[in-house]
Amino acid sequence: MTDDLRTEAREMLRALVGHAAVFHDGQFEAIEALVRARRRALVVQRTGWGKSAVYFVATLLLRRQGAGPTVLVSPLLALMRDQIAAAERAGVRAVAINSTNAHEWDQVRARLADDSVDVLLVSPERLNNPSFRDEQLPTLVDRMGMLVVDEAHCISDWGHDFRPDYRRLGELIRRLPPVVPILATTATANSRVVTDVAEQLGGGADAPPVLTIRGPLARSSLRLGVLRLPSARARLAWLLTHLDDFTGSGIIYSLTVSGAEDVARLLREAGHEVRAYTGRTDPAEREELEARLKRNEVKALVATSALGMGFDKPDLGFVIHLGAPSSPVAYYQQVGRAGRATANADVLLLPGPEDPDIWRYFATASMPTRERAERVIGALGDAPLSTPALEALVDVRRTPLELLLKVLDVDGAVHRVRGGWVATGTPWVYDAERYDRIAAERRAEQQHMVAYEQTDGCRMEFLQRLLDDDTATECGRCDNCAGVWFSPQIAETATASAASSLDRVGVPIEPRAQWPTGADRLGVPVKGRIAAEERSEEGRALARLTDLGWGGALRTLFADPKDGPISPALLDAAVRVLADWPWAQRPTGIVAMASGRRPLLIDTLARGLAAAGRLPFVGTLAARGGGPAGEPGGNSVYRLAGVWDRWDASALSLPAGPILLVDDLADSRWTLTVAARELRRRGADAVLPLVLALRG
Structure with a gap:
């Protein structure tokens, strides 16, 4: 019986790779465990070993036995494209549902309904899309012939590339009948990750242990x-x-x-x-x-x-x-x-x-904090809130907010539904010990x-x-x-x-054109597009903080908490930014931004540019009520609220023509946007923002 299965499997392998292939150590053992024993298996093998051959051959064998389609959870679009191409070479009918092919979804659903699909590739994010999760996934669970989790190290928060969406696979696995085989594959997992992934694949106390097949990871090439x-x-x-x-x-x-x-x-x-x-x-x-x-x-x-x-x-x-x-x-x-x-x-x-x-930057950006999580849970209720609407209630930027919602969803504290997010009412406890260990x-x-x-x-x-x-x-x-x-x-x-x-200078700063959704909830009476007569023109930064060239000098500057005058080298570089700036009309005056952190830096930069360019220094844009409120780094709604109505140009005598507005650092760009609006409303024909550094 095993010999017959091996012969069948070898024929399919040869169709897949296009020559008289033989199985690597462990390949047929994994296929046999999936097809004959319907087990759950974890394969940890080096890149190029042939993990995809295992699940494609196993799929064809299971389909011959009358099983339904394989669902392959794959994390990247590039990976999906390669997997579909490999499947076609082996005669495996593979289709994908992802964010780039919405125009094909109806056709995919029709093919699934008439059983003309062998492998359905989905992203882990798709598993929590409300319509897919509630309307299509139950049918797939009933018919699924095998579940494959590719790049399975993403399941483990001990892995180098943990993704919260992968944690939802545990819920899917618990819904599958014990007879549905499950395969997880990865090339990058140490023992801690292997143990974590195997625990999540497990079928309970009565199920056979997860079969783990590990091979040598050396790459002789x-x-x-x-x-x-x-x-x-x-x-x-x-x-x-x-x-x-x-x-x-x-x-x-x-x-x-x-x-x-x-x-x-x-x-x-x-x-x-x-x-x-x-x-x-x-x-x-x-x-x-x-x-x-x-x-x-x-x-x-x-x-x-x-x-x-x-x-x-x-x-x-x-x-x-x-x-x-x-x-x-x-x-x-x-x-x-x-x-x-x-x-x-x-x-x-x-x-x-x-x-x-x-x-350090990427490590801290990916970790949820207790304060942020509690703020998000507290803002949600029974009525769904979209991510932009929620962003207007909590001071968290869009990307980290989306990541935090996924973590809280996996933890059971929030749930994604049609129209947005709701709180589940399930008590949530910040696992400080776990995050400290990670x-x-x-x-x-x-x-x-x-x-x-x-x-x-x-x-x-x-x-x-x-x-x-x-x-x-x-x-x-x-x-x-x-x-x-x-x-x-x-x-x-x-x-x-x-x-x-590396000495090149000048990074464009795109002007804001739209007020953020929900600004009125924080007392900022604006919405929709920013009026053309109140906008700034495209600005310039000397460099990004992450740039290879001037980014290093700027990171050093902003890492020092002490204020001080602009250095000759940075001033010279800023002058070169002006020289290379293809503006429609040369500025007629320079205005410095008031600053609570670096007033001397900004003042000497503005006056130095004025002297070098033979432009009048008009003065400093005054700060009302102590200047901007809040800390840098929040989301658009909160950053706008923190700088709204905080600038006063009434004491400045603005000349006709464009004004060069000078600041030290641009992050959200709302400070520049609101300051430019104030100058335009006080008579400036145009505003050209210039900063030393652009964050990001």
Whole structure:
């Protein structure tokens, strides 16, 4: 019987991979457990091992036995596209329901109804969409032949890429009959994560234990290395010098969106065919960029972690990191994009001194706080509130608010319904001990990453041991095992190009055009579009705080709590911003913003610009009632309320023509918006905001 199943499964595997394939250790064992025993299994295997082959072959075998479609929970659109393409090669009829193909949903539902779908791919977020959850999911649960959870480390808040939506899978799993097999797969899970995921897959005390199949995580094709350089300029110059030394096409990872965009621009200007790929990239453009990389039409995509899990280009030749991810586990996941079906692929890390600051920012941004959670629960009742309406009641920005709602939903304190969110009435307790443990684990992971950079031992073995792989041995290929395989030399012309790029100044500040929904609830009597005669023009910042060039100097400036005059270097850079500004009409006067934190910095910046540009310094826009209220970083409604009616231009004698409005830092842009409105209402023909730094 087992031999018959193995023969059938091997035929399907060969259809999938296109040649006389044989099963890797563990593949058939997983398939047999799912198909014959209808068990629950967790497969932890390196990238490229063939985890997708397990669930596609198992699906076809189950379908032959009369089972319903497999539901495959997949976290990324890029991953879904690759999975559908792989399914088609194996004769598996796969369709997806996600945020980008709403026009296809009716057709998908019809195909599910006539049983012409073998695999339905859904995102974890879709499981809590009210119409999908209440109208379609119950039918799928009744007919489901198998549940597959891809990138299953996302279930665990101990994992490097925890996603609250994945926690809802526990509820779905509890609704499934015991005879429905469940498969969870991942390439990045240490023992703590494996235990957590297995517990959530478990079928109860009477069910068989979850079958865990773990294999060695070593990637023999990868040649790892670390090159420590003193500055962002040196790292970019090295990349300009040596990018063409790398074989084939690859991925260059950046920790921030602005970093990815800046590096891509610099490399393009030097003649390299590269493009940026970030969370801000349009979905259609992302799909095209992925296709171009797969066709080797670009040398590299300069990407954030938005291009990561599941992206499948078997012959990807290299992965370079400009800045280190916050944990070796996350690093292993990203470098696993390379060398999946080639004998050799190069992986090089160029860490930066700014890395720990970026790690701390993202770590704190993702953790809920007791005060925020209680504020959100207290604002909800039985009547649904949309996220924008709720945003007007609690001082939490949209993205962290959405993340917090998902966490509270998983905890049972709130529930998503048609029209928004409601409170469940279930008592909620902030698990401080749990969050403290997770925060401590995150800090430990950061130290592990530093240790990876500094180790003189085998780098692949180091990564394997941190993933609790007891098969770890020296790879014989990395820079520590076999010697440095990359040149540290930097061309003088590259240094000059990098310096020129990093010295570039001037980031546009888009003017606000719409008042935030719900402002009237906080006593701000505005709504809809901002009147054209009350808006500012497009402004300029010297740089973003996250920029590779001037961002470092600005981060240092704003990290110091003491006020002081503008430095000559920053003033000179701000003058260059003015020189490069393609305004329609030159400003006729300069106004400084009043400031409770850095009045001397802003005053000397404004007066310095006036002297350099031979413009009159009109004065300082006065603050009413002590100036802006509240702390920076809140959502739009609260930031607007905090600066509304706080500026007074009545004492200023404004000249005809545009006014240059000078401030130190722009975050939400509501301070600039309200200040510009006051100046326009007092007779300014136009307002041109200029700040030193743009947050984000």
